[in-house]
Amino acid sequence: MNTPSSTSRLVGVLGLGRSGLAAVRFLVAHGIAVIAWDQGKVPLEGVETLPGVEVWDGPFPAERLLRCESVLLSPGIPRTHPGILQLLSRGLPVINDCEWLYRTAQYQETPPQFVAITGTNGKSTVTTLVGEMLGAAGQNTQTGGNLGQAALSLWHDDTRIYVLELSSFQLESMPQFRAESAALLNISPDHMDRYRSLDHYLEAKLAVFHNQQPGDVAVVNADDPGLWPKVSGVIPPGVSIVGFSIEKPVVGGVYVQDGVLVDHRGDEGRPIMETARIRIRGRHNLANATAAAALALGRGADAETVAKVLENFPGLPHRMQWVRSVNGVSFFNDSKGTNVGAVVESLASFDRPLVLIAGGRAKKTDFSALTQAASQRLRASVLIGEAANDLEGVLKGVAPVVRADSMKDAVAKSLALAQPGDVVLLSPACASFDMFKNFEDRGVQFSEAVHAL
Numbered sequence: 001m002n003t004p005s006s007t008s009r010l011v012g013v014l015g016l017g018r019s020g021l022a023a024v025r026f027l028v029a030h031g032i033a034v035i036a037w038d039q040g041k042v043p044l045e046g047v048e049t050l051p052g053v054e055v056w057d058g059p060f061p062a063e064r065l066l067r068c069e070s071v072l073l074s075p076g077i078p079r080t081h082p083g084i085l086q087l088l089s090r091g092l093p094v095i096n097d098c099e100w101l102y103r104t105a106q107y108q109e110t111p112p113q114f115v116a117i118t119g120t121n122g123k124s125t126v127t128t129l130v131g132e133m134l135g136a137a138g139q140n141t142q143t144g145g146n147l148g149q150a151a152l153s154l155w156h157d158d159t160r161i162y163v164l165e166l167s168s169f170q171l172e173s174m175p176q177f178r179a180e181s182a183a184l185l186n187i188s189p190d191h192m193d194r195y196r197s198l199d200h201y202l203e204a205k206l207a208v209f210h211n212q213q214p215g216d217v218a219v220v221n222a223d224d225p226g227l228w229p230k231v232s233g234v235i236p237p238g239v240s241i242v243g244f245s246i247e248k249p250v251v252g253g254v255y256v257q258d259g260v261l262v263d264h265r266g267d268e269g270r271p272i273m274e275t276a277r278i279r280i281r282g283r284h285n286l287a288n289a290t291a292a293a294a295l296a297l298g299r300g301a302d303a304e305t306v307a308k309v310l311e312n313f314p315g316l317p318h319r320m321q322w323v324r325s326v327n328g329v330s331f332f333n334d335s336k337g338t339n340v341g342a343v344v345e346s347l348a349s350f351d352r353p354l355v356l357i358a359g360g361r362a363k364k365t366d367f368s369a370l371t372q373a374a375s376q377r378l379r380a381s382v383l384i385g386e387a388a389n390d391l392e393g394v395l396k397g398v399a400p401v402v403r404a405d406s407m408k409d410a411v412a413k414s415l416a417l418a419q420p421g422d423v424v425l426l427s428p429a430c431a432s433f434d435m436f437k438n439f440e441d442r443g444v445q446f447s448e449a450v451h452a453l
Helices: 018-029 082-089 097-105 123-136 197-209 229-232 283-298 303-312 341-350 368-376 388-395 407-417 439-451
Strands: 010-014 033-038 053-057 070-073 113-118 141-145 161-165 181-184 217-221 240-247 254-257 258-261 270-274 321-326 330-335 353-359 378-384 399-404 423-426
Touching: 010 018, 010 097, 018 033, 053 283, 070 097, 082 123, 097 161, 113 123, 113 197, 113 283, 123 141, 123 161, 161 341, 181 197, 181 283, 197 229, 217 229, 217 283, 229 240, 229 258, 240 407, 254 399, 258 283, 258 303, 270 303, 283 303, 283 341, 321 439, 330 439, 341 353, 341 368, 341 423, 353 388, 353 407, 368 378, 378 388, 407 423, 407 439, 423 439
Parallel strands: 010 033, 010 070, 033 053, 113 161, 113 181, 141 161, 181 217, 217 240, 240 254, 330 423, 353 378, 353 423, 378 399
Antiparallel strands: 254 258, 258 270, 321 330
């Protein structure tokens, strides 16, 4: 592989979580010295013993970092951090691992293509589906980014397509990145602790389209009336806009009509499959399947391959995952439902009474949208964590509310409140960090508590 000369190069890595550690290893493997920083002591997993790695923790080492040609920023560190602002004010490029992967790939004789998926909800499911579809179609594909493996863990010389889930935080630090196929799945309030407004949050998401070129594909949710005009205003000329919908036909798009998934990117609609054959259930997952089909078809997968993957894909852990039934009560783990929009969609996926387990650390969240969604089917709610008071304020008028001080306690109380035929749904509408390591840990503790009943 041809790469830019690495002689005497020095790059900073800020934040030593999953993506930061992968970045350090990648850079060292390519002969680049690293100054790595994290604001607290973290498990370094051996990177401090690699040649040419200088590790800092505690105070921000601005003067040391200014020796670097650029720095790679973890998505967990905002660009408004005082240290980052100091680097930016001195003209130092602040990018991230996904951007570095893209730039490195451009030095290959035949650069690979990139597929990028962003949105508030559904990113991980769509990203995984697209990776499965393109892999089944014979493409040498790597899948990751904000999901699964960090971007620089994906690097292989022979990869032809990188399928990346991208968060708004990541997109803020990717000025040159171009995706031949990019998707914006939806938008609803999230991370309001990092953004001034919903429009500011949307602006970060729209960056996924900024560098597209004629012949590229932009996949957009046509069911969101506020999204479509804003997206069409930023997509460059010559880019094909492919709408996806589960509510109406979209000429030039992929949509659901009369129980059939339809590809209408050409002159006429062609059936892909009956939606009843799609294994993942729920209205939101039908939208995810439709978006994934649009992306995969646009990168060379055929309808038969798309249909086969959708028939067999069981869904991702912690995303509307059935755990078990106890005394006629079905328990579902939707720990990834970390914002209100996700919980609204999850509630709408059931047509029977349910007990909702919710709560955690709020992200300056307005929970009021839960009132109407919960009024349709909520039997009771069991609330945990720091946001319990705020959640009780919007749910207490809908159905009985009880508190729990642990996940085990919440599961036990939810079973006591439920009746045979009901659903117990963990869909927290909050981040997990007040009580758990992450949403996966929260989901695992829920599943363990359910299996212990």
